[in-house]
Amino acid sequence: MKLIEGFLVCGVTFVVSQAFAGESKGSTDPVVQLGVEEVRVNVKGLACPFCAYNIEKRVKKLDGVDRKAPFNVSLERGVASFTWKPSIPFGPSVVNEQVKKAGFTPGTIDVTVSGHLSFKRSETHGEQGQIALHLPMTHQNVAISASKRADRVESYALLLRKAKHLQGNSMFAVRIRATVLEEKRSWKLKLKRWEPLFYGARVVIDVETFACERCATGVMRSLMELEGVIHVEADHEKNHAVVWTTEAKPRIELLKKTVVGAGFKVTQVEVLPKATGSQGG
Amino acid sequence: MTQFQNNRSLSMAFLLGAIGSYSVAVGAGLNTDVALSPPEGGTIFRLQWRYSKLSNDPTPMDRDVTLSINPLTIVHGLTADLAVLGTVPFVYREMEPAAGAVMEDADVGDIPLLFKYRFYQNDQLGVTTRWAVLGGVEIPSYDEDFSSESFDPIIGTVWTHQRRDWWVDWDVVYKFNTAGGPTGDDVLRGDTAASIRFLGGESEETGPWALYGIGELNALYITDGSTQMFLSPGIQFITPRWILEAGVQLPVHQDLKSSRLENDITTILSLRTQF
Numbered sequence: 001m002k003l004i005e006g007f008l009v010c011g012v013t014f015v016v017s018q019a020f021a022g023e024s025k026g027s028t029d030p031v032v033q034l035g036v037e038e039v040r041v042n043v044k045g046l047a048c049p050f051c052a053y054n055i056e057k058r059v060k061k062l063d064g065v066d067r068k069a070p071f072n073v074s075l076e077r078g079v080a081s082f083t084w085k086p087s088i089p090f091g092p093s094v095v096n097e098q099v100k101k102a103g104f105t106p107g108t109i110d111v112t113v114s115g116h117l118s119f120k121r122s123e124t125h126g127e128q129g130q131i132a133l134h135l136p137m138t139h140q141n142v143a144i145s146a147s148k149r150a151d152r153v154e155s156y157a158l159l160l161r162k163a164k165h166l167q168g169n170s171m172f173a174v175r176i177r178a179t180v181l182e183e184k185r186s187w188k189l190k191l192k193r194w195e196p197l198f199y200g201a202r203v204v205i206d207v208e209t210f211a212c213e214r215c216a217t218g219v220m221r222s223l224m225e226l227e228g229v230i231h232v233e234a235d236h237e238k239n240h241a242v243v244w245t246t247e248a249k250p251r252i253e254l255l256k257k258t259v260v261g262a263g264f265k266v267t268q269v270e271v272l273p274k275a276t277g278s279q280g281g
Numbered sequence: 282m283t284q285f286q287n288n289r290s291l292s293m294a295f296l297l298g299a300i301g302s303y304s305v306a307v308g309a310g311l312n313t314d315v316a317l318s319p320p321e322g323g324t325i326f327r328l329q330w331r332y333s334k335l336s337n338d339p340t341p342m343d344r345d346v347t348l349s350i351n352p353l354t355i356v357h358g359l360t361a362d363l364a365v366l367g368t369v370p371f372v373y374r375e376m377e378p379a380a381g382a383v384m385e386d387a388d389v390g391d392i393p394l395l396f397k398y399r400f401y402q403n404d405q406l407g408v409t410t411r412w413a414v415l416g417g418v419e420i421p422s423y424d425e426d427f428s429s430e431s432f433d434p435i436i437g438t439v440w441t442h443q444r445r446d447w448w449v450d451w452d453v454v455y456k457f458n459t460a461g462g463p464t465g466d467d468v469l470r471g472d473t474a475a476s477i478r479f480l481g482g483e484s485e486e487t488g489p490w491a492l493y494g495i496g497e498l499n500a501l502y503i504t505d506g507s508t509q510m511f512l513s514p515g516i517q518f519i520t521p522r523w524i525l526e527a528g529v530q531l532p533v534h535q536d537l538k539s540s541r542l543e544n545d546i547t548t549i550l551s552l553r554t555q556f
Contacts, residue, residue, distance in 0.1 A: 052488055101360075103321075
């Protein structure tokens with residue numbers, strides 16, 4: 001097993017190094033800037049279209065907001081979403097302050113953030129350890145915690161397993177979707193989803209039906225045991241599993257066999273092209 | 282009563298009918314105020330066209346009057362909870378007595394300058410309830426027809442409950458007329474407004490938008506004993522930067538003293554924008 005993980009780490013490191021090497025050779029792929037990418041603020045009290053502009057006006061005053069990118073306000077969801085410049089340090093308090101100045105009450109903040117995964121054993125967290133995300137452009141280290149929802153618990157467990165096997169290699173880049181938990185002088189992330197930033201291919205496996213969430217997480221575990229698999233997400237509502245692999249040409253038959261072996265009928269398999277750049281993955 | 286006093290009374294009649302002009306800038310209503318203010322540092326401009334017919338002159342002059350009032354209102358958010366608002370009413374009046382030539386006047390009416398402080402706010406997802414107090418003064422323009430020629434304090438309160446699909450608001454405003462004499466009556470105004478969203482949507486290009494139907498009940502009491510009540514139906518098209526609204530104000534009750542003329546109907550067209 002350790003051998004498999006060793007290969008995995010080496011494989012990912014190779015993919016990452018190739019990705020960066022490609023950039024240095026003048027590749028047309030856009031440069032991946034690791035940091036906070038998208039911010040979604042839940043705004044309470046937002047009830048009319050004319051009020052939507054108040055949020056935009058105030059939040060756009062922040063240096064970190066990319067004013068060239070779209071700024072969306074959804075009344076239906078009570079959410080303001082915008083792009084954050086990865087080079088500017090992010091903090092939930094500055095966003096909340098602007099929401100208050102706009103005349104509304106800030107709710108939770110969700111972010112999409114990419115960075116280097118790291119793992120630290122500590123007395124506080126015991127053998128379980130603590131995983132964190134290093135944002136190289138702003139030199140921030142953000143702790144990642146688990147959610148209580150079953151699928152997110154599984155997703156966190158996979159990330160933790162990945163982090164534990166890094167063995168000091170800090171070049172494993174991931175993109176995380178998380179809720180921001182504000183603390184006194186800092187903030188941390190409550191994981192919702194994650195995905196590797198660099199990979200060989202992504203495979204979508206449709207199954208006839210996942211009867212329940214537990215069935216989906218069972219398939220996740222089985223697929224994660226395979227060599228060359230970096231990450232798996234299984235959605236019991238959409239009845240599919242998504243597999244990220246180190247190989248550009250993944251072994252489809254092995255993936256199918258694993259899902260069938262877990263007790264589910266595969267209806268379709270689709271290999272998605274390798275994503276590149278900041279929108280990758 | 283002198284012609285001068287008649288003119289003053291007439292102006293008061295118009296101003297009472299249009300008293301909402303100073304309180305409309307920050308509200309979602311046609312004639313009433315609500316507790317939604319601009320953000321800190323934000324500014325709202327509102328230009329209204331109010332076209333009114335007045336008649337039933339109790340004096341021997343038996344005048345029919347047409348008024349066109351264009352109040353320009355500016356509201357600025359000093360903080361999230363405190364806003365300052367001022368209205369400059371540009372007035373054009375055409376008066377047609379039973380005998381004699383038609384008289385025309387155009388000038389600026391008194392300028393209310395108000396501060397509004399929101400002292401209560403309860404926000405939930407897609408729902409807000411707010412309560413604010415108003416205070417300020419009406420600055421005289423010293424126009425001989427359209428001014429009380431006195432600094433008149435104004436106080437009031439406004440409460441609103443707003444949801445994505447509907448909202449209601451309610452306000453009471455009292456103006457102390459310090460001019461004294463036959464035209465120096467105080468004015469109490471109360472408004473109740475309700476609105477329902479007929480159509481709405483949102484896209485990444487335009488942001489959210491909505492078409493609302495609105496109904497208001499506007500009531501006035503003047504300390505000379507006059508009372509008026511109006512029903513104001515209308516529509517509003519709202520986007521994040523603009524509000525276009527149209528409606529009419531129909532009298533449902535009028536008992537006027539001091540040679541005041543009755544309002545027949547007022548047509549309202551309004552444009553709001555914010556920066």
